Amino acid sequence: MSRKDYHKGNVREGLIEAAERVLHDEGLVALSLRRVAREVGVAPSAVYNHFKNREALLAAVAADGYRQIAELELAAYSGQSKSAAVVRGVARDYLHFAAANPNLYRLMFSHDVVGYRSDPELGQAGDRSFGISVDWWYGSGSYDPGQTALEYPYAMSVWAILHGLALQMIDGLVTMDLSKRESVDKLADTVMDIFLEGASLGLVDK
Template sequence: MPTKDRYHHGDLREELLRASLRLIETEGLTAVSLRRVAREAGVSPGAPYHHFTDRAALLAALSARGFEQLGAQMISARDQAANPREALIGMGVGYVRFARDNPAYFRLMFRPELYEADKHPDASSAGDAAYAVLEAAIAEATSTDALPSEDIDTLAVALWSLAHGLASLTVDGKLELRSAQMGTTAAELSDRVTRLFTEMINSRRPEA
């Protein structure tokens, strides 16, 4: 379908988001401007302003989309797990896999200026919703005695920090390099590290 016809059917916003993501993937975040995105999408320089007030609004919308996809991937990993503890391990590995498969989204999503609830409520809400998936999984793990139940909030932050650290190393190419030196893959190493971490947490359980 010709480009102008797609836009007449209300697809311009999606096309602008896709163009922004392509720019980030190929040239980096600094390449994104409303004028440049309009040119990439094949529309007039003023067209993006019908959907986004400025560059930050465009990037915040893209960030929200990334968090929605991350949340969906974590839910999928949770639902496929055999038990609550394996769900947490699978979600950690899924978090890393998302970063590996979507580095442009990952580099964008956690920029602090896009996470301000008063300025970009959709991005903030999407990020909170993704984190809530992890919190719910931890609550289930502790309720079934798969993990110790003391200080659940800290445990959630610890698991998030672990997954995010592994994801950042993956995006930077460091985890792939280290895993190759260890004779394994980045995905397998992520699984082993997350599993080791949950075992260490579980070992803190007071003896009866």
């Protein structure tokens, strides 16, 4: 082994970045531990010095995704009054994130792959993103991670419909151009109209 075969820099960070790149460009199927190691120029076994196993590496990537969503929520929610316009704005931003990072978005919610509750960092990042929404709907400081989501029905409902919509969109169930801002906006607006005004409006017997 020659001296230059060794890496000094921040390998852990490099692994995450490489994983994010492969995930974005080629999807979860291509995201093997060995592939990521190859990408960074390191032996497969070296990965285990930084992550417990493949799942832990994926969890780190997913946690990064939750942090991005939390940022997006903070920007849209913080200091805003409880108006429908704010909800509409968050919906747009949320869908834009999913449209720009479909594979990352899918991974974040593949709880059978990444074990949401088993990785503390991941669970924490997820809770935080939900908590931001709860605090807006129910008042700052309302969120308690120990409580069940049922305690926050508005925040839970918003997230449910946004998540379902995002999946429908990135899985191609809605025919549209994911790269067009206007298409994504229109989708968000159409569904949020119904959600905010109430689906009863579409019924005969209300």
